Structure formats: structure tokens, C-alpha cells
Amino acid sequence: MAKQNQFKRMLESGKPILTDGAIGTMLHARGISLDACFDELNLTDPAIVRGIHQDYIAAGATLIETNTFGANRFKLAQHGLEARVAAINLAAVQLVREAIPADHKPVFVAGSVGPLGVRLAPFGRVQPEQAFQAYTEQIDALLEAGVDLLILETQNDLFEVEQAIRAARQAGDVPVVAMVNFTRDDRTLLGDSPTHVARFLHECGADVIGANCSSGPAQLLRILDQMHRAVPRARFAVMPNAGWPERVSGRIMYPATAEYFGDYALSFCAAGASILGGCCGTTPEHIAHMHAALENRDLPCSSTEPDFAELEYGFDTTTSTPPTRLARKVAAGHFVISVEMDPPHGFSTHKLLAGAHLLADAGADVINVADSPMARMRMSPWAVCHLIQRDVDIDTVLHFPTRGRNLLRVQGDLLAAHAVDVRNIFVVMGDPTAIGDYPEAMDDYDLVPSGLIRLIQHGFNAGIDHSGADIGEATSFFVGCALNLCPADPERELHVLQKKIDAGANFALTQPTYEPQRASEFLHAFRSKQGELPIAILAGVLPLYSAKHAAFLHNEVPGIHIPAETMNRVEAAGEGAPQVGVQIAVEMLEQLRPHVQGAYIMPPFGHYDLAAQIIDQIRARAPAASANQSA
Helix, strand or coil: CHHHHHHHHHHHHCCCEEECCCCHHHHHHCCCCCCCCHHHHHHHCHHHHHHHHHHHHHHCCCEEECCCCCCCHHHHHCCCCHHHHHHHHHHHHHHHHHHCCCCCCCCEEEEEECCCCCCECCCCCECHHHHHHHHHHHHHHHHHHCCCEEEEEEECCHHHHHHHHHHHHHHCCCCEEEEECCCCCCCCCCCCCHHHHHHHHHHHCCCEEEEEECCCHHHHHHHHHHHHHHCCCCEEEEEECCCCCEEECCEEECCCCHHHHHHHHHHHHHCCEEEECCCCCCCHHHHHHHHHHHHCCCCCCCCCCCCHHHCCCCCCCCCCCCCCHHHHHHHCCCCEEEEEECCCCCCCCHHHHHHHHHHHHHCCCEEEECCCHHHCCCCCHHHHHHHHHHHHCCEEEEEEECCCCCHHHHHHHHHHHHHCCCCEEEEECCCCHHHCCCCCCCCCCCCCHHHHHHHHHHCHHHCECCCCCECCCCCCCEEEEEECCCCCCHHHHHHHHHHHHHHCCCEEEEEECCCHHHHHHHHHHHHHHHCCCCCEEEEEECCCCCHHHHHHHHHHCCCCCCCHHHHHHHHHHHHHHHHHHHHHHHHHHHHHHHHCCEEEECCHHHCHHHHHHHHHHHHHHCHHHCCCCCC
């Protein structure tokens, strides 16, 4: 009990407590097979375990974890050792105590408690009470042996770690450190965010909360920041892997060096970690460098009021999801080039992906994916966006019509889009079903575009749905709206544009325009009334493909007017009309460039080669706006 109280006092002092590093990595380096039961070595080869503890103490660790990460009945049963839970845990504590030199400064003994290795209901067959009993069995043995604290580590299921904390609290007043493992997307295996994890563990009663294992120091520093923001007055622990592991010549190798960990020790301390150390891949050398860095630090680690202004990670860490590439380019003032693609009529995506590769290679910044254009049945744009981002590695914009969707579907579709990392959303009314393949199809809607923009920005991006209910975590959508630069009623269009801006639109995609002077006058009128545009405008251009194509657009598509001079140029070109259409598009964009922040190219009849030609010419005339520049 005296050592437990001493540990609590050290936590309150703010002085960093340095733990050890990996045990499994060190055992494997000493020839122990990865298939062996590491915990059994406490009984069968105590010298090898004791030696590792001694190395970490010599490196400067003041907190040593027992070799009991898998010493629970479920994991031990895989080796036929479920009846030896108590013996293995008792021996592990004794080995740590034997490793501490008699004349050494105090070293805390932490009972390591890992996950059970089974799934709890409702995702598995093990009931919460069974998990509680298994944790109680191991924790009782560790406490009987005299550990100074418990470390619940590499946990993935919050409901499981809740049972572990419950077992610890029932066993006595022992300090409890609870740490969770995160995947590369900054979520647990069950999808919980760092913010939710921090609040959950704190409410469960853990004395120290944090993260371990995961992808390495950089990720855990980012996660520590988010957890600290969520519960500023909590105590934190962080123990990262030595980077992401790789198998080399049959061995598991970790890339992060000891010097790198020494640098991060100071960063972790400044970000509020009271307990810090290493996990998989770390060695006594890593701990020695962390010890040296911390020994030279005059100030205690931050523990109550974090100064988040000093923490810079390259993007806003209030959400674990960074802004989209499109959002970063817009924020940096780049001239953005977007190209529209229609989903296929069937399920084959080979041609679509080939076109996307062409556009990406040409220098497009983003691909717009239409949703049932002209009310024609096509593949879901969600799938298309996902495939393009995955296979072509270029940002996409999902067209999101309000028409044909009630509130339930709107919100479900938004969550689905965010789940597959489709976060650039272009909100539009959509084409009426009366003009398409199924004129009798439902055409109702619950929200107009400005209403949906408001729902996204002030609802989902704030972490709540339309009714105000919590959705678990705020989304990070970048929202676009539609705009006509040459409207029949400019006053009305100006009013609607301002309404969309007030709702939270981040950018606008315009209808195709063939009158750059008139478009410039419209934008000037807005600036005269409202001031500078607070959103990026991507001017729509649809290259004319033939005289027949131009006549159709002029006569049958609302909102499009093609001047007679332009019509005559296309008609006179004959078979060369597509190239003339490209040249007209480039000329219009050059005239509009001083007034807009990008282009929205709509290739006619799937001729992505024409869009590539436009991109080539635009990029050639303004190399500084190259798509290779990233925000």
C-alpha cells in the first residue's frame, strides 16, 4: 500500500514516470518462438525474463511491467495452461522484484493485463460476466503478489476494458492505468475515436488513461492530443510501438530508432503524458534515450491545462480526420481543376477507372462523380467515389441530390459516405425523375439544398443529426453548392447564393458558361453587395463537341445560353469541332481566372481525352498552379 500511495504522489507531482519497453520483442530476439507462451516462461525459464527486466531498469525505467500480458484463463487455455493462472502471475511479480538491485532507487511494479483474446457479446460468444470473472482471477493473483499498480493495455473493446476496470476496483484501491490500441485510421478495431475512448475510460474510473501499441510515436502523439482535449484534467499514459512492423528474412522488424523515441519523449511530456514508455519493437536502448531526454528536462510534464496552441501537427486535431485534399488546396488558394465523370450503366468499372487515371495523370485535382444524371439509372456514386480514391489515389466529390431522398435516407447516406472517406459533398437539387428512365419514380424530398448544407455543417460536422441526437463523433465534410453564373434572374441567384453561404457552403460548382463577360459581371455584382466571396468558385466548362451538340445545349438545357459567335465557330469547324470546343473552353477559363478559383470541366459524351487537353493547356499557361502542389 505504501508503494501504491507513493505512485499516486508521483503522478500528482507531474514528474514523468518512465516505463519499460517490449518484453515479447526481447524474448523473440533471445530465440523464443513467437508461437510459444511467453507468460509460461515465468515458470520454465525465469532467468531470461528476469534478465530483460534488469536491462530495462539499467536503462532508466522506473516502472516495470510484469510478463503477464496474456496470463488470463482464455489465452493460457490455448496452451493448455488455464489451470496455472495464479502460479504464472505470482511468479511474474516475483521476477520483477528480484530484478531490482537492493541499492537502486524505487522501481514500481506494474501488473500487465492484456485483452482476453476473445470477443465479448454482442460481437462474440463470451458474456461480460465471464470476462469480469477472468479478469478478477488474474488481477487477484497480481494483487496477492504485491503489484504497485495495474496496467490494462492494448485493449480494443471498450466494454471489455470496462469489465477489467470493474474487476480492479472490486479487488481494492489499486491505481489503474487503462490504455487502448488504435488502428492506422486513428480508431479502435471497433471504430471508437480517441475522444470517445478518453471520456469512456475516464468515466469508468481509471486513474490514468491513454494509448499504447498502434502505429508509432507520431500517431500516438496525435491521439494523445485528442484525448487530452476531450478530458483535460485526466492523467495520461502513452507507450507506442517502434513504428509499423515489417517481416524481413523471417524476423519482425520495427523502423523507429532509439534516438527518435528520445525526441518524442519530450513531445509526449509536453502534450500531457505522465507515464511514457514503449511497446512492440522497443528495446532498452529506446528507453535509455527517453530517460536521457527526460532527465535533462527542467519542467514537469503538463497534466492539467494543456496549451494546445503549442502543439502543431499540420492539421486541425479537434477531429481525428484531417481535411480533404480538396479542402487543403482551396484553403491554400490553388487554382483547382475538377472533372466530372458519370457512373457506368452496369457494374463494370474498368473504363471509368481508366478515364480517372488519364485525368489524374493530366493534372486534375479532383474527380466529380454525378448521381443519376438526367435521372438515368446508373451505379451508385458512393461506390464509384470509393473505387476512384482507392485505385487512382485522387480526391473525389460526391454529387448529393436532395430530390428523391427523405430525411432518413439523407442522413444514412451521409454517414455511409464518410465511412468510406468520401467527404467532399456537392449538394444539388437533382434532376426530376419525369425526364429520366423511370418517370413514375418517387420525386419527393424533405430538404432543399440550402437546408441540406445547413444540416451537414451545423449538424453532422458538429456531431449531431437533424433531431439534435449525438452521432458519436463530428464528421468532416467539405460542402459544395450549385451556382449559375449567367442566370435569367441575377437578383434571385444572388439571394440564393448568399443563403447557401450562410448555411455553410465551402465551395461552388457552376453550370457551364459560354459568356465569361456576363459571368464576371455577376460575380462583381455579388462583391459590390456582399463583399469578397467567402467561398471558392469553380467555373463550369462543357466543351462543345459539334454544332448539333451546341444547338441542343442552347435550345433544350435550362440556364445555358451560347452566343451566336460561338455557335458559328463550332459549326464552321466541321469535323474539327471537338478541338475548337477545347479551345473555346480554354479561352473562357483564361478570361474567368481572375474571378474564380478553379475549373469544373464536364467532358462531353465521356471524352475524357478532351478534358485532359484542357487541363494540359491550363496548367501550361499557369505552372504555378500545378496540381502537384499540395496544400
